[in-house]
Amino acid sequence: MSDKVTIEVDGKVLQARRGAMLIEATDAAGIFIPRFCYHPKLTVAANCRMCLVEVEKMPKPMPACATPVMDGMKVHTRSALAREAQKATMEFLLINHPLDCPVCDQGGECELQDLAMGYGSDVSRYSEAKRAVADPDIGPLVQTCLTRCIHCTRCVRFGEEIAGLRELGATGRGEHMTIGTYVRHTLVSELSGNIIDLCPVGALTSRPFRFRARPWELRQAKSIAPHDSVGSSLYLHLKGQKVLRVVPRENEAVNEVWISDRDRYGYAGLRSEDRLTRPLIRQEGEWKEVDWGTALEFAGEGLRRVIQTRGPGRLGALAAPNATTEELYLLQKLVRALGSENIDHRLRQRDFSDDRAAPLYPWLGMPITGLEQLDCVLLLGAWPRHQQPLLNHRIRKAALAGAAVLELNPVRREFNFPLAGSRIV
Numbered sequence: 001m002s003d004k005v006t007i008e009v010d011g012k013v014l015q016a017r018r019g020a021m022l023i024e025a026t027d028a029a030g031i032f033i034p035r036f037c038y039h040p041k042l043t044v045a046a047n048c049r050m051c052l053v054e055v056e057k058m059p060k061p062m063p064a065c066a067t068p069v070m071d072g073m074k075v076h077t078r079s080a081l082a083r084e085a086q087k088a089t090m091e092f093l094l095i096n097h098p099l100d101c102p103v104c105d106q107g108g109e110c111e112l113q114d115l116a117m118g119y120g121s122d123v124s125r126y127s128e129a130k131r132a133v134a135d136p137d138i139g140p141l142v143q144t145c146l147t148r149c150i151h152c153t154r155c156v157r158f159g160e161e162i163a164g165l166r167e168l169g170a171t172g173r174g175e176h177m178t179i180g181t182y183v184r185h186t187l188v189s190e191l192s193g194n195i196i197d198l199c200p201v202g203a204l205t206s207r208p209f210r211f212r213a214r215p216w217e218l219r220q221a222k223s224i225a226p227h228d229s230v231g232s233s234l235y236l237h238l239k240g241q242k243v244l245r246v247v248p249r250e251n252e253a254v255n256e257v258w259i260s261d262r263d264r265y266g267y268a269g270l271r272s273e274d275r276l277t278r279p280l281i282r283q284e285g286e287w288k289e290v291d292w293g294t295a296l297e298f299a300g301e302g303l304r305r306v307i308q309t310r311g312p313g314r315l316g317a318l319a320a321p322n323a324t325t326e327e328l329y330l331l332q333k334l335v336r337a338l339g340s341e342n343i344d345h346r347l348r349q350r351d352f353s354d355d356r357a358a359p360l361y362p363w364l365g366m367p368i369t370g371l372e373q374l375d376c377v378l379l380l381g382a383w384p385r386h387q388q389p390l391l392n393h394r395i396r397k398a399a400l401a402g403a404a405v406l407e408l409n410p411v412r413r414e415f416n417f418p419l420a421g422s423r424i425v
Helices: 022-029 080-095 111-119 154-163 194-198 261-271 292-310 325-337 368-373 389-400
Strands: 004-009 012-017 052-055 074-076 142-144 169-171 178-180 204-206 219-224 233-239 242-248 280-283 286-289 316-318 342-344 376-380 404-409 421-424
Touching: 004 022, 012 022, 052 080, 080 111, 154 194, 194 204, 194 242, 242 261, 280 292, 316 325, 325 342, 368 389, 376 389, 389 404
Parallel strands: 004 074, 316 342, 376 404, 404 421
Antiparallel strands: 004 012, 052 074, 142 204, 169 178, 219 233, 233 242, 280 286
């Protein structure tokens, strides 16, 4: 039996993987179907009903996110029946949604706002009182406004399926359903900020970014995360020369569509008052602020004095491990030109006895995606959930697929996947 089936969508013949959901086939073909609860990295919930389409020989519109493709299936995404179902769903979603787009941080990049332009009405038939929901405090990173929530449950599924911590859940039914923590507490997941990107409305937004700028005021620049050597792909959102927000850039080979909270909120340190932005030189036991010319002359004189009195072999350079490749290249070129080979970036390492046996370029020995395919993983003095959350995400995938994950650590840590063995020494 072939693993492909042939379907027809809006008169266009498509080949789709057998067992795939209809919305996957249409997305691959560039045929747009509106949706709120569906996300390609999460399980299917089919609770927003925005993706209803007409399928021939079916008695009613079917949700494209939960309808498997079948050979010979004929689908209409823009028929009168499909459009009526989608518009009716949008009307229900807007019944309780507040009209606060001008003060909502999601304004300008809101999925509900965009789809309401195409599927909403200019006049509401609903005249009764709208519901209002209290906003729980779930920590300093994520701002809640649950009156705007449309119950897509993306945030709930993310916690269970990706972060590995069921921190958010849904209680109640119908319009009385609310999203929150079962017991009042702040979010502790190292990936918690991703629920901001997942939320299709303004119910979950970035607290540090709140009221700082509108999306259309920002320019976007590609970047790489500097914090944990994973190299997650990022977009920096800048207003003028100031970074106001960091969001993930899709890269299936590294971070998929997620980033760690460290990468998301680390930009706050760029303009920290504790950051050294002007050169200092030490004179008579005290640090004094000087201009760059004076500082460079002082440094050059110091280097010449060391080389003349003790020789270039006594000169060494320590580089920050999160410096750019270009900066590291220029540093080693300078130091080698002065006659020294003493260059390192391991600022906190004390034992260098294995230098001769250690590889010149240490790495995983496999692509990051290969972690998901492993049958056994040994964590030696490591806590990837905290140290490298996105590698931990890959290891968790392997563990849930049946891989044996073992730890040998000096301290007992909390993991978000089952361990096959643990030894604390």
